[in-house]
Amino acid sequence: MAPPLIELISATKRFPSGNGSVHTAVRDLSLTVSAGEFVAVVGPTGCGKSTTLSLVSGLQPASAGEVRVHGEPVRSIPDGVGYMFQNDAVMPWRSVLDNVVSGPRYRGASKAEARRQAADWIERVGLAGFEKYYPHQLSGGMRKRVALAQTLVTQPRILLMDEPFSALDVQTRALMQDELLRLWQGTDAAVIFVTHDLEEAIALADKVVVMTASPATVKAVFDVPLPRPREVEELRLTEDFLKIYREVWESLRTEVDKARERGASRVA
Numbered sequence: 001m002a003p004p005l006i007e008l009i010s011a012t013k014r015f016p017s018g019n020g021s022v023h024t025a026v027r028d029l030s031l032t033v034s035a036g037e038f039v040a041v042v043g044p045t046g047c048g049k050s051t052t053l054s055l056v057s058g059l060q061p062a063s064a065g066e067v068r069v070h071g072e073p074v075r076s077i078p079d080g081v082g083y084m085f086q087n088d089a090v091m092p093w094r095s096v097l098d099n100v101v102s103g104p105r106y107r108g109a110s111k112a113e114a115r116r117q118a119a120d121w122i123e124r125v126g127l128a129g130f131e132k133y134y135p136h137q138l139s140g141g142m143r144k145r146v147a148l149a150q151t152l153v154t155q156p157r158i159l160l161m162d163e164p165f166s167a168l169d170v171q172t173r174a175l176m177q178d179e180l181l182r183l184w185q186g187t188d189a190a191v192i193f194v195t196h197d198l199e200e201a202i203a204l205a206d207k208v209v210v211m212t213a214s215p216a217t218v219k220a221v222f223d224v225p226l227p228r229p230r231e232v233e234e235l236r237l238t239e240d241f242l243k244i245y246r247e248v249w250e251s252l253r254t255e256v257d258k259a260r261e262r263g264a265s266r267v268a
């Protein structure tokens with residue numbers, strides 16, 4: 001059997017902290033993600049979710065344990081990884097087309113081929129006709145669409161998403177969630193999606209990973225056996241959704257409370 005696409009095996013990440021001691025951000029974290037699987041990660045603020053993503057992306061080496069992609073230990077940024085962050089990487093001085101063209105160009109596509117791929121993805125994210133616009137001429141949701149096209153144009157096998165929609169208003173966020181599902185469904189990409197929003201996590205994912213309060217490790221993994229294709233706004237109102245929400249929140253709440261208590265004792 002082929003190994004899972006992404007494997008974290010007792011991964012630990014320590015950082016030197018300001019006062020000369022060591023801060024453990026992630027501890028003994030084990031998680032596997034298969035091709036075509038959508039995994040959402042939730043946990044209290046500052047627990048180590050982004051650090052976990054940086055281990056998979058190879059941006060940070062693990063201090064102990066192992067991280068594997070395609071069965072190989074991650075030593076540098078693996079091929080075929082796409083990112084999306086809360087602050088998108090759209091370049092303000094470039095048009096929509098030029099923003100999306102830069103990915104395939106960087107990967108060696110000819111100018112003509114890169115433009116063809118970019119135009120295709122701009123259309124797929126619903127921005128046909130806006131190719132010559134600059135980011136400041138677009139709404140927040142449209143800029144997110146550019147960022148999606150920018151990420152997906154390289155056809156990543158792994159998609160790492162760190163609260164990509166959290167700065168959007170509620171309606172635009174729901175639209176973008178639907179859009180992401182629609183675009184991802186046509187691929188076999190593995191997704192790790194970090195969010196503070198439990199509704200978003202359940203609406204999007206095949207499984208939701210609850211992290212402990214810092215240092216992050218996996219507290220529980222919940223399957224989300226809700227049928228696809230999904231319409232997030234409608235899904236959220238269903239009994240099945242609410243049942244899963246209650247179960248996951250029960251697990252998450254304890255960790256959020258722990259993190260709050262520690263925060264309160266630090267500022268007291």
Ligand SMILES: Nc1ncnc2c1ncn2[C@@H]1O[C@H](COP(=O)(O)OP(=O)(O)OP(=O)(O)O)[C@@H](O)[C@H]1O
Nearest residue numbers: 015016023025043044045046047048049050051052
């Ligand atoms: N490069 C770094 N150097 C030192 N400490 C770091 C570094 N990156 C993260 N940390 C620390 O590791 C801990 C976990 O941070 P991380 O950003 O992974 O948490 P998070 O769960 O993603 O946070 P949030 O929910 O606020 O987005 C924090 O205490 C942070 O200060």
